[in-house]
Amino acid sequence: MSAQLALALASTIRHDGNGGVADDLDDIAGLTRWLHEQTEPLREYVGGRDVLVGAADEQTRLDVLAVRRATRTLFAVAVRPGPPSRADSSSLLTPPEAVGRLNQAAGLIPVRPVLSWPEQGVPTVSWQGEAAEAGRRLTAGLARAAVEFLASPARGLLRACPAPRCVRYFVKDHARQEWCKPSCGNRARVARHYQRHTAR
Template sequence: MSQQLALALSGTIRHDGNGGVADDLADVAGLAGWLREQAASLREYAVGVEQFADAADEQMRLDVVALRRAVRTLFAEAVRPGPPSRADSSSLLSPPEAVERLNQAAATLPLSPMLSWPEGAEPAAAWRGSGPADDRRRLAAALAWAAIEFLAGPARERLRACPAPRCVRYFIKEHPRQEWCKPSCGNRARVARHYQRHTTGDQA
């Protein structure tokens, strides 16, 4: 789940389909919608995640965007010596700053793993805060913990920045021949290469 949640947060910066970049967290409504979509992943790191979307406000949005910047900075670091996502060329923190931002967010709420095993259901683990905290701090801590677990885990070595034209996503390389984050990016890359070959040939 940490991989899914960290990639989902990073993926709120995406290609808009028209050659530009879209930000799914550009306003509070966007944040609330994203939190509803990610409820299942968030549930592993916090209880009462259903409240997050209802509690979304501008300060919560700014906190999540700041965490996303740290995550994308460390994703860019993780894919070296490959290039980072083209969306991040002018907005990255220094890696130490990004690490500190994640650690500070995670430390705002001490978390402990808790086991639940309802009768007739599968056992599940969740991270729960050991003391009272507002939704904003609980959400920041949950996202930071997920990012830290992913970055410290083995899947980080398979992290890549999609090289397709206009794509700005990071993805996990699932098999040796995978080059792009999704098939549509592969199609777009092949079309671009075909166009470039023919344009170069015409000019020659």
């Protein structure tokens, strides 16, 4: 689940379809839409849908953008020696700054493990944080998801999509996967075909 949420956050910067870059979190309405789209993965890290109500204000948006910038910086480090996403070339933090920013955000709310063991059931562990306002819980949850993903073996499968104009990162699901989604593969093949025919 951490990979899904970390990638979803990083993917709020995307190709806009016109050769530029779009930012899905460029205003409070965009953050609100994204929070509702990510309800399920956020539930594990933030503590329920009720946290999302009232989470979207300008300060929270700025805090989420800071976590995203740190996450994308460390994604760029993780895909080395390959190139980072084209959208990140001028906006990366230094790796120590990015690590510090994620750790600081993840620590906004102390958490503790809570064991649940129903009769005739299997024990499970959940993590519960102290009561805090929604924005802090959201920021801490997003940072924790990024930290968990970056510390997991899945980090080794992280790639920057090489398709023309794409600025997304993705986890390589199988050995032959080259792009984040099929439409990027189609765009790359068309671009190669065009280059071959115009080079003649």
